[in-house]
Amino acid sequence: MKVFLVDDHAILLDGIKSLLEKDTSIHVVGLASTAENALEFIKNNEVELLITDYNLPGIDGLALVRIVKKISPLTKIIILSMHDEAHLVKEILKEDIQGYVLKNDSHKELIQAISAVKENKIYLSNDINRIIINSLQFPQEERMLTDREREILKLIAKEYSNKEIAEQLFISERTVETHRKNIFRKTKTNSLVGLIKFAYGNNLI
Numbered sequence: 001m002k003v004f005l006v007d008d009h010a011i012l013l014d015g016i017k018s019l020l021e022k023d024t025s026i027h028v029v030g031l032a033s034t035a036e037n038a039l040e041f042i043k044n045n046e047v048e049l050l051i052t053d054y055n056l057p058g059i060d061g062l063a064l065v066r067i068v069k070k071i072s073p074l075t076k077i078i079i080l081s082m083h084d085e086a087h088l089v090k091e092i093l094k095e096d097i098q099g100y101v102l103k104n105d106s107h108k109e110l111i112q113a114i115s116a117v118k119e120n121k122i123y124l125s126n127d128i129n130r131i132i133i134n135s136l137q138f139p140q141e142e143r144m145l146t147d148r149e150r151e152i153l154k155l156i157a158k159e160y161s162n163k164e165i166a167e168q169l170f171i172s173e174r175t176v177e178t179h180r181k182n183i184f185r186k187t188k189t190n191s192l193v194g195l196i197k198f199a200y201g202n203n204l205i
Contacts, residue, residue, distance in 0.1 A: 001026050001118060004041060006052035006064070007080070008033045008174075012103075016051070016080075019107055026114065035059035039067060047075050049117060051110075053103075054081040054092065055178045065095045076117050080110065085146055086135035088182070089128060099123040144186055145204055152179045154205050157196055 003026055007013050013031050020026045029047060032038040035056050042050070050068060054061035061079060068075055078099035079092055089100065099113040102125055109125045116123035124132070145153065148169075155165045162176045169176075187204075189195040199205045 002029045002048045004047040006038045035064035051078045100128045101125040
């Protein structure tokens with residue numbers, strides 16, 4: 001199986017590549033740190049399985065999945081991500097992907113996911129299944145914005161930059177940017193003014 005890996009952490013990419021190449025039936029045909037580079041490769045080469053993170057610089061993993069489904073519909077996709085928010089998991093699963101595994105799950109789960117995909121099955125790791133079941137049992141917990149997103153929204157409203165928000169919350173600028181994208185997408189706004197109006201109108205801040 002021809003596999004392509006996408007993640008902006010080089011050490012993680014190398015680790016996954018080494019893990020997968022222990023299986024002689026798997027051939028890692030390429031690595032990329034951005035969705036743009038991955039798309040360039042997939043347009044010109046056969047990729048049977050794409051394994052990608054959600055949190056990527058530039059085009060995020062969800063957008064990457066949607067584009068790959070259009071340009072290479074036979075390519076199967078597994079999301080390997082640290083994101084475990086129920087709303088995001090559900091949104092990604094709507095895109096007809098073949099697997100979702102959390103980065104904090106064991107390597108064994110990723111191997112199991114690939115084996116399932118080879119057999120045309122869908123694989124969700126134990127943690128992802130738990131998240132989905134929990135969201136069905138306690139739908140009130142699945143609010144529009146998470147606590148962290150609300151924190152960031154309040155700072156955006158105060159006109160803090162990504163760098164200032166990152167310093168305030170002790171997280172990386174990349175993480176802030178990902179949260180910012182999620183906030184705009186979930187509130188269906190595309191400008192700061194529109195976002196602030198929506199936030200106040202819906203008591204989000």
